[in-house]
Amino acid sequence: MTQRMAGKRILITRSEEYMGPACAALFRQEGGEVIADNSDLGSEAECLTVIEEAGHVDVLIVNLAAPNHYGVLATDLAEEDWLQTFELLVHPLHRLVKHALPPMIERRKGKIIVIGSATPLRPMGRLCAYSAARGAQISYVKSVGVEVARHNVQVNLIAQNWVENPAYYPPELMENEKFLKNLQEQVPLGRLAKPEEDAALALFLAGEESDFFVGQAIPFSGGWAS
């Protein structure tokens, strides 16, 4: 067994949702000390507390999730759902990054990995709030990524789609023939990724061998977007 995270402390937010469990499992398996946080991240103060209580962090995995309201037309999407999407996916990103960066910059070493989405890379209708919020994440990562690279801190985003998770692909959907046919047509690889494969990309981005990745949104979608 490799121990690629030996001696590293990894903070994972919303650790029971989205890619949280798979990332926690793999980073622990690789010898890392994982701080699995489940705070709401609903204010700057709360995010600051999460960062402060975590102490020394080598790798911050910003894992955020929200209902995607898929299927709701732009003309029907309620103001409160719109605002909530940004509250859950966008504002916590800045709050966490803002407070996690200073010690990384001071040490001239650190990795921030955002678990994002490929939906902004290949436009889908009936998904306007989620698309906009995930697009904000990508542009944020690109800007901050180039800003802090000179301090040897790398900020990148996994632009994923078609990765197994119970929120977006519940068991009943996975047995739906129409969905499976659509999956074959839409995803060149013809299957969903396992969360473990996604975590393997996060692990690659967390290691020093990928220091030259800076401010990137890396498509991870079986060929659906590129």
Add this chain to the structure above:
Amino acid sequence: MTQRMAGKRILITRSEEYMGPACAALFRQEGGEVIADNSDLGSEAECLTVIEEAGHVDVLIVNLAAPNHYGVLATDLAEEDWLQTFELLVHPLHRLVKHALPPMIERRKGKIIVIGSATPLRPMGRLCAYSAARGAQISYVKSVGVEVARHNVQVNLIAQNWVENPAYYPPELMENEKFLKNLQEQVPLGRLAKPEEDAALALFLAGEESDFFVGQAIPFSGGWAS
């Protein structure tokens, strides 16, 4: 003189800011009836009122502006400035589009043009909130653009940079030698665009000859981004 907007009603928001004046002038010159609005757009109710009071609208130009806080590091950007950027640039976009679309969809005809930014297309540091918000606009337009195209309504965005305007390029900057040298190095064309050139692109997107443009973020930056 051509009369490319004869018989058309064009609603321009925040019409005294950013590209508002140039668009209003050109669209009037081309024979259009321009409704120049200057509301704050700070709530869904206010946006709905703007749309309702405008009456029949053939072309909606979503022109929004905000301080870009250029030069402020991500570690220094205040929560209130972060949130305000989304309040000014992102949330009004959905509120306006949501309420402007239904009559366009019913008529099977309509154009929405968002005056956006090229900054998400070529990442810049020290610009995190603005980049994120402008990126949200782009992803929103792409999603809604493909959603409503089947109703023959076209939603597109002008992804501009290096266009003259007093907010981002005040007179004293335009005489600054270092800025002018930077302009030569950064912008292949070697100059800023006149707002009139930008308005000419908006005019092209407002006409029927560009119906095949759907959900696009069109770079307009003298070759800086592409």
Add this chain to the structure above:
Amino acid sequence: MTQRMAGKRILITRSEEYMGPACAALFRQEGGEVIADNSDLGSEAECLTVIEEAGHVDVLIVNLAAPNHYGVLATDLAEEDWLQTFELLVHPLHRLVKHALPPMIERRKGKIIVIGSATPLRPMGRLCAYSAARGAQISYVKSVGVEVARHNVQVNLIAQNWVENPAYYPPELMENEKFLKNLQEQVPLGRLAKPEEDAALALFLAGEESDFFVGQAIPFSGGWAS
């Protein structure tokens, strides 16, 4: 009638193929003097002759066409078909641009518009030679576009797909129900563009109002790619 090309001389290559006829018709209708060339462009000497014989050229429309061999697997595509695709689509582009540029640079004025393809923007299988060649065109235009912009010469490319033309969409295909269903699913606008709409974009790019477009590959595909 507007006369947007009055006093302009426009050279269109392979003028009986692809977008040649529609461009020739519109540019003439707008008052331009069109030189409609149908040379093979199979060597640098031949391309040089075309440019020299055309004399003063304000706008060069590089319109090239080739069999796309759609449906042929990469493992089956013959060497000769591969090479021919580059002979028809890629090498003439450089030969024409190389010799058309000097007088434009000297006059500090000129437009080159390449009629390209959107296929590199949204990958399709079973189209490897055509995709590669059209991708070479896009990268060439981006490089040369930023190179010559400082001389006030603009080089851009129309990255089109789903535009009516008898070579790629023959009449029998247009009546095929499966094709029409596919068209509805793939193209958000739900229809092909008329060649006249495509020519209108070329006209926009040929005029001074679009001088700020530099080295761009502009998607024109009804929302299929963006």
Add this chain to the structure above:
Amino acid sequence: MTQRMAGKRILITRSEEYMGPACAALFRQEGGEVIADNSDLGSEAECLTVIEEAGHVDVLIVNLAAPNHYGVLATDLAEEDWLQTFELLVHPLHRLVKHALPPMIERRKGKIIVIGSATPLRPMGRLCAYSAARGAQISYVKSVGVEVARHNVQVNLIAQNWVENPAYYPPELMENEKFLKNLQEQVPLGRLAKPEEDAALALFLAGEESDFFVGQAIPFSGGWAS
């Protein structure tokens, strides 16, 4: 020591040039059997021989190199240099992929990694042939990548720039102050990558943990392009 390539046979072309030596070293260190080829690849027959003589290949690394003629204007680039660039960078790619794929498809397992360039992602002037050829590589990989994914064969490309190599960054350039200043300004990370870092990305793409990467051009440039 990990043995991530244990039991694997890796064919590397032009193995003494560009990223050949670094890839060969790392893949051997990880337990792989490396076939280091140095053929000219100047015809389909020669490429076929290379593939046939290599026997069973799990991973094909298409490593091609050519003079980039950086600094030569489009108006000055000779026909023979133009054609040679495609002979060296583009045509061998198809010839190798065409003949390497069938056994991979039959086994439902295989990886092809193209060592490409980021230059098409961020346009540079005075580099037209190289940009066009590297752009052709990217579009080819995207098309073939989605085509063969259903056979569980993954084709991807490393879109690199600013990676140490004696051809593009000779020792005298590395000591040139102007170059070093330019490096600081252009590359957010502020340094060149070591070839070993590049090989680490190739290793990641060669392993099963990255099967969900399909038909992608992955920027690897220290934040220069994204």
